[in-house]
Amino acid sequence: MTFDPGDDDPRLTRLLQTVRADADPALWTRVRARLESRRRLPALLAWAMRPAALAASVALLVVAAGATLMLGAPTAMLPSTSVAASLTTPEEEATLGDALVAERDAEAAPPAVTAAPAGNGAVRDSGERR
Amino acid sequence: MAQLGAPPFVPLLNTESRLGFSNEEDLIARLRARDLDALGELYRELGGAMTTLARTMLRDADEAADVVEDALLKVRDAATGFRGTRGLRTWVLRIVANRCRDLLRRRRFTAGRPEDFDPIAEAGLRSEPLASWDEGIDQARLLVVLERAIDALPPEQREAVVLRDRLGLSYEEAAETLGVSVAAIKSRLFRARASLREALKPLAEG
Numbered sequence: 001m002t003f004d005p006g007d008d009d010p011r012l013t014r015l016l017q018t019v020r021a022d023a024d025p026a027l028w029t030r031v032r033a034r035l036e037s038r039r040r041l042p043a044l045l046a047w048a049m050r051p052a053a054l055a056a057s058v059a060l061l062v063v064a065a066g067a068t069l070m071l072g073a074p075t076a077m078l079p080s081t082s083v084a085a086s087l088t089t090p091e092e093e094a095t096l097g098d099a100l101v102a103e104r105d106a107e108a109a110p111p112a113v114t115a116a117p118a119g120n121g122a123v124r125d126s127g128e129r130r
Numbered sequence: 131m132a133q134l135g136a137p138p139f140v141p142l143l144n145t146e147s148r149l150g151f152s153n154e155e156d157l158i159a160r161l162r163a164r165d166l167d168a169l170g171e172l173y174r175e176l177g178g179a180m181t182t183l184a185r186t187m188l189r190d191a192d193e194a195a196d197v198v199e200d201a202l203l204k205v206r207d208a209a210t211g212f213r214g215t216r217g218l219r220t221w222v223l224r225i226v227a228n229r230c231r232d233l234l235r236r237r238r239f240t241a242g243r244p245e246d247f248d249p250i251a252e253a254g255l256r257s258e259p260l261a262s263w264d265e266g267i268d269q270a271r272l273l274v275v276l277e278r279a280i281d282a283l284p285p286e287q288r289e290a291v292v293l294r295d296r297l298g299l300s301y302e303e304a305a306e307t308l309g310v311s312v313a314a315i316k317s318r319l320f321r322a323r324a325s326l327r328e329a330l331k332p333l334a335e336g
Contacts, residue, residue, distance in 0.1 A: 016295040019257045023177025
């Protein structure tokens with residue numbers, strides 16, 4: 001003990017000790033009820049209510065949602081397709097294909113109509129009815 | 131499951147026995163085993179000191195009740211890790227003091243007390259008349275002035291006064307409770323007592 005009576009002021013201490021508070025029985029009843037309700041909670045539910053468990057559940061949900069999206073749209077993730085191609089619909093793809101084929105055919109075939117040489121035999125198209 | 135055999139709660143009011151345990155080791159062992167009756171016993175023994183500390187520090191009975199309630203739950207949760215080296219009373223009061231400090235830090239910039247603030251009634255404290263008070267001074271008024279002076283002390287000095295002078299802890303126990311050296315406690319008490327004497331001087335002279 002390092003108690004030094006010279007440091008204390010008995011008169012002041014006596015005054016200070018006349019004021020105090022008592023333990024509140026209602027508070028203990030409240031605490032007891034809280035602890036007993038906590039005890040009644042099933043262990044799994046109690047664990048699930050912990051912040052870490054809630055965070056883990058949310059993370060799991062996000063991963064599961066991501067996996068579901070990936071499985072639901074397999075063509076979108078093919079590595080050989082470009083982003084632009086993945087954005088086209090089958091109808092658009094068919095139209096583009098047709099257009100390319102038509103263009104190639106057009107280049108390979110001779111021109112159906114050649115320009116008439118300018119001269120006497122040329123028929124002029126005046127726009128008038130014959 | 132409710133324990134029907136639990137004895138009714140009767141708080142201890144006696145100053146001398148209020149802070150003492152008959153068998154502290156046994157109580158700690160039961161607290162570690164999460165025995166709810168052990169926690170009730172702890173509150174029966176220390177509830178008065180916990181409540182006095184919280185109410186004197188906060189001057190708000192409701193806030194003090196919340197602090198004591200939280201402290202009991204903390205004791206219950208942390209008892210398994212309690213080594214017992216510091217002493218149960220010191221440990222429990224330290225939890226209360228820390229919670230009070232947190233609340234006081236949060237309300238640092240709140241408005242001051244009103245003029246007619248009664249620091250004893252507002253805090254839910256009670257005063258016992260001194261039997262041998264023969265100095266012709268209005269004791270009730272003196273106590274109100276004293277409590278106002280305590281309320282005006284910096285929190286670290288207020289803690290020291292409550293633990294040492296009001297609750298009767300030794301210097302070592304008060305130091306352990308607040309996590310400071312004995313010299314620091316003595317220094318705080320010296321300054322606090324000087325302020326309190328200064329506040330009481332006009333009444334003593336008048």
